[in-house]
Every structure is written in C-alpha cells, then in structure tokens.
Amino acid sequence: MRAFSRLLAAAVLLAAPSAFAHDYKAGDIEIGHPWTRATPPAARTGGGYLTLTNHGQTADRLVGGSSSVSGRVEVHTMEVTDGVMKMRELADGLALPPGExxxxxxxxxxxxxIDLKAPISEGAKIPVTLRFEHAGTVDVELSAGALGAPTMEHGGHGGKH
Ligand SMILES: [Cu+2]
Structure with missing residues (x-):
C-alpha cells in the first residue's frame, strides 16, 4: 500500500509541470512564457515577448500574428543604425532554424x-494568434507585467504607421 501511494505521488509530480507550464505548441514549434508589459494610458503600441523553440527537422518562420486588442501585430527587430537604436518590421518574418x-x-x-484599442494593464491576459509559415497558427496569451521603463524603443512609431 505504501509503495502504491509513493507511486501515486511520483505520478502526480510527473504530471504537475504540464499543468503549470505557461507554454504552447504549434506543430514542432514550442512557445515559452509569452508576456507583455503594461502600457501608459495614451500608448498606441505594446510589445510582446516569448521564446520560440523549433523541435523539428526543418526551418520555419514566425511570419505574423493578430490580436483582438490591437489593429495589427507585427514581428519587429531592433538594430543600431548610425549609433541610434531603431526598430523595423521583419517583412519576411523571423527565421526559426531547426533545433534552435x-x-x-x-x-x-x-x-x-500596433493601434491598441485600450491600454494594457498589469495582470491582463492579452490574446494573440501567432502565425508560422509551416506550423500554422496558435492562440497564446501574453501575461502583462508591470509598466516597465519608458518604452523609448517604441517612440518612433507614432507617425510611421
Ligand atoms: Cu516594435
């Protein structure tokens, strides 16, 4: 009987991680810990952060997304140009090499x-649909953390879009 309950305890322990993990999957792509930051009241844009692991044998790409809370969802990169940090959209998406x-x-x-319909408040769950070139689409929720340092990296967006 004691052996059985020990076995049961082990089974519960093994099952627990998946119950608590804040992870998602789309085909061979594992999406880890999606999060965002609360935005100031007048913000028109917000960021989205997560890790993407390609467990497959072939390359894939994150090509875009959509959300009910914003007009658009784009995939961006940051680059230093002439000593100034600037962001731009990855028109061809973000490469996800196999095994990386x-x-x-x-x-x-x-x-x-982009074009937030309302500011993001701390603790909110922001629904986003991610779209991959091969793995298809997957719905995730971004957990909103506290308002971070002023998002100066997004300052240039106002007039551009
Ligand atoms: Cu951006």
Missing amino acids: TVKLEPGGFHLML
Missing part, C-alpha cells in the same frame, strides 16, 4: 501590437 531557440525580448526581436 529564438528569444523575443525587450531590446531585441519582439512582437509589436
């Missing part, structure tokens, strides 16, 4: 929620 993990994080690759 690509991070979308503040200061690097990121999702850009």
